[in-house]
Amino acid sequence: MGKQEVGRTVSRREIIKLAGTAAAFCTSFGFLHGSQVGGAVQDKHLQQDKHITQHKWERAEIKWYSGNALLHSSAIPAKVAKHLESDVNATVEVKLFRSGQMLRNLGTIQGKH
Amino acid sequence: MAGPHEILGMSRLLGIGTTEFLAKYTDNGGTTLRFGEEDGRCVFVTESACRVHPRRPLVCRLYPLGRATDGTGEERFARFPKQEGCEAEYGTDGTIADFLAAQGVAPYLEWSLRYGEVYRRMLGLLDRIGVEGRVETEDGGEAGAAGSHPVSDRDPLSSWQDIDASLSAYCAAKGIAVPAGIDEAIDLHLAAMQEWLDGLEARMGAAPEGSEGEEKT
Numbered sequence: 001m002g003k004q005e006v007g008r009t010v011s012r013r014e015i016i017k018l019a020g021t022a023a024a025f026c027t028s029f030g031f032l033h034g035s036q037v038g039g040a041v042q043d044k045h046l047q048q049d050k051h052i053t054q055h056k057w058e059r060a061e062i063k064w065y066s067g068n069a070l071l072h073s074s075a076i077p078a079k080v081a082k083h084l085e086s087d088v089n090a091t092v093e094v095k096l097f098r099s100g101q102m103l104r105n106l107g108t109i110q111g112k113h
Numbered sequence: 114m115a116g117p118h119e120i121l122g123m124s125r126l127l128g129i130g131t132t133e134f135l136a137k138y139t140d141n142g143g144t145t146l147r148f149g150e151e152d153g154r155c156v157f158v159t160e161s162a163c164r165v166h167p168r169r170p171l172v173c174r175l176y177p178l179g180r181a182t183d184g185t186g187e188e189r190f191a192r193f194p195k196q197e198g199c200e201a202e203y204g205t206d207g208t209i210a211d212f213l214a215a216q217g218v219a220p221y222l223e224w225s226l227r228y229g230e231v232y233r234r235m236l237g238l239l240d241r242i243g244v245e246g247r248v249e250t251e252d253g254g255e256a257g258a259a260g261s262h263p264v265s266d267r268d269p270l271s272s273w274q275d276i277d278a279s280l281s282a283y284c285a286a287k288g289i290a291v292p293a294g295i296d297e298a299i300d301l302h303l304a305a306m307q308e309w310l311d312g313l314e315a316r317m318g319a320a321p322e323g324s325e326g327e328e329k330t
Binding site: 027 | 114115116117141142143144145171172175179180181182225228229231232235236238239242269270271272273274306313316317
């Protein structure tokens with residue numbers, strides 16, 4: 001759907017104020033805008049470590065340990081990490097298979113929690 | 114995270130105005146409480162207590178829970194690990210409902226819902242503004258709607274975040290008294306914002322049929 005052109009009586013200053021207020025509410029309330037679902041609003045109240053909240057992910061890794069010894073490390077593909085970072089419903093499940101049959105689900109990780 | 118209504122409550126507890134509170138105790142455009150650069154602690158956390166505990170924000174009341182709602186309003190809760198140095202009780206006894214009641218979150222959730230309605234209206238209006246659209250500037254010229262002006266990280270993103278200042282201006286224009294009580298001030302703040310959005314909507318004209326973001330639930 002195309003955007004309509006704003007009426008000439010709405011000033012640039014008002015539009016900036018509108019955008020600034022929406023941005024402030026987005027952050028201070030934790031509102032998210034699901035633009036694909038008709039303007040549905042989510043709100044999230046997640047107390048997180050300040051270090052985490054102030055920095056976007058650059059890289060996510062899966063690490064295998066034996067006790068404290070690191071055996072192997074593998075990066076999660078960037079597009080998957082981005083999905084985990086941005087989607088509250090995104091999860092990673094670690095499952096063990098043999099001959100195409102799942103033997104065990106080791107657990108689910110939620111990227112946003 | 115700290116909404117304008119929470120900033121109002123904390124500022125009243127400290128005996129200062131919201132303008133002073135925003136300048137002294139918030140960062141990120143007035144949207145979060147300030148944390149110490151060296152110790153990483155909230156500016157209100159002392160060795161023994163939280164200085165604004167009776168008026169602490171919702172996110173602090175919920176901890177160690179995290180709360181998220183989907184587009185239908187359905188709630189989900191997550192539990193965070195106990196943070197090092199946290200002396201609060203931390204366990205799995207009891208129910209989430211009991212915990213929320215004990216923390217007094219009900220009015221904060223209600224306020225969050227009401228501000229969410231305002232936010233949804235703002236998104237609806239912004240959705241009608243083409244980012245590439247040509248809009249009138251103050252001097253009669255034209256510029257992209259996405260234009261911005263530099264602001265300090267510590268300046269509020271919007272004057273509406275400062276309830277004392279915005280209500281002072283609103284009440285002066287209306288010739289009415291500024292409400293003294295916190296609840297009344299929040300009610301008027303919400304009403305003033307709705308009125309502001311009414312004016313913008315009226316000037317933008319009728320929404321095109323089926324436009325996104327206009328739906329109210």
